[in-house]
Amino acid sequence: MWAVELNGVSKSYWMEQVRVPALAEVSLNISAARFTVLSGQSGSGKTTLLNLIGGIDRADAGKIMVADQDLGCLSDDARSDFRARHIGFIFQNFNLMPVLSAFENVEYPLQLQGVPARRRRERVLEMLAAVGLADKAANRPGQLSGGQRQRVAIARALVHEPALVLADEPTANLDSHTGASILALLRQLQRERRVAVVFSSHDPQVIAAADDRYQVSDGRVGALNAEEAL
Numbered sequence: 337m338w339a340v341e342l343n344g345v346s347k348s349y350w351m352e353q354v355r356v357p358a359l360a361e362v363s364l365n366i367s368a369a370r371f372t373v374l375s376g377q378s379g380s381g382k383t384t385l386l387n388l389i390g391g392i393d394r395a396d397a398g399k400i401m402v403a404d405q406d407l408g409c410l411s412d413d414a415r416s417d418f419r420a421r422h423i424g425f426i427f428q429n430f431n432l433m434p435v436l437s438a439f440e441n442v443e444y445p446l447q448l449q450g451v452p453a454r455r456r457r458e459r460v461l462e463m464l465a466a467v468g469l470a471d472k473a474a475n476r477p478g479q480l481s482g483g484q485r486q487r488v489a490i491a492r493a494l495v496h497e498p499a500l501v502l503a504d505e506p507t508a509n510l511d512s513h514t515g516a517s518i519l520a521l522l523r524q525l526q527r528e529r530r531v532a533v534v535f536s537s538h539d540p541q542v543i544a545a546a547d548d549r550y551q552v553s554d555g556r557v558g559a560l561n562a563e564e565a566l
């Protein structure tokens with residue numbers, strides 16, 4: 337079963353009158369309930385690929401299926417709704433709302449979906465406990481360490497039980513020890529909850545931990561075996 341199917345997907349950006357190709361005819365299937373790593377140098381196209389899979393941006397050509405939904409068939413509003421229901425996001429810079437507490441940040445995806453308050457509370461407390469932050473629910477992001485902020489972001493990405501989590505270099509801004517603990521936590525939660533995680537990184541530890549590995553290079557994507565990667 338596939339969480340994501342890409343067929344002939346291309347994307348360019350325009351800077352003034354100049355076309356900047358970012359992805360060229362990418363065809364790729366990402367398995368459900370597995371941990372997939374996209375590696376590749378800076379500028380190779382990893383973020384562009386994650387933004388297309390996540391429905392944040394639209395492809396110029398090709399077809400993108402996520403959890404059996406063709407994203408190209410959806411209006412912008414329907415795509416936002418689909419994203420809110422079925423996808424979780426984790427970013428390099430955490431992207432937490434600074435004025436909200438850890439509890440409120442994790443609660444936000446459930447509020448968007450109109451989940452009743454009592455159920456929201458149960459889900460948020462369960463997720464904060466699962467990421468080891470049961471005692472930090474009232475803290476704002478500014479009162480948390482980088483690793484703790486990323487744990488809040490992981491709880492937020494999983495709280496609505498998405499089919500797919502997209503993590504764009506989530507350990508890049510953390511020291512290696514904290515990054516390793518975030519990787520281990522995400523790997524554990526991915527296995528327990530049987531969610532597909534797509535993690536972009538050039539960290540050999542992350543590549544080694546993956547079930548499936550792909551190399552993004554100049555806007556093209558190829559399978560990478562473990563020996564090549566390390």
Ligand SMILES: Nc1ncnc2c1ncn2[C@@H]1O[C@H](COP(=O)(O)OP(=O)(O)OP(=O)(O)O)[C@@H](O)[C@H]1O
Nearest residue numbers: 349351356357358377378379380381382383384385
């Ligand atoms: N908004 C944009 N406008 C113009 N060009 C862009 C834009 N976003 C990305 N690009 C270009 O598209 C190509 C792919 O960029 P992308 O951000 O996807 O790479 P990346 O592998 O995620 O890099 P990094 O690891 O540095 O984030 C690069 O040549 C980049 O300069």
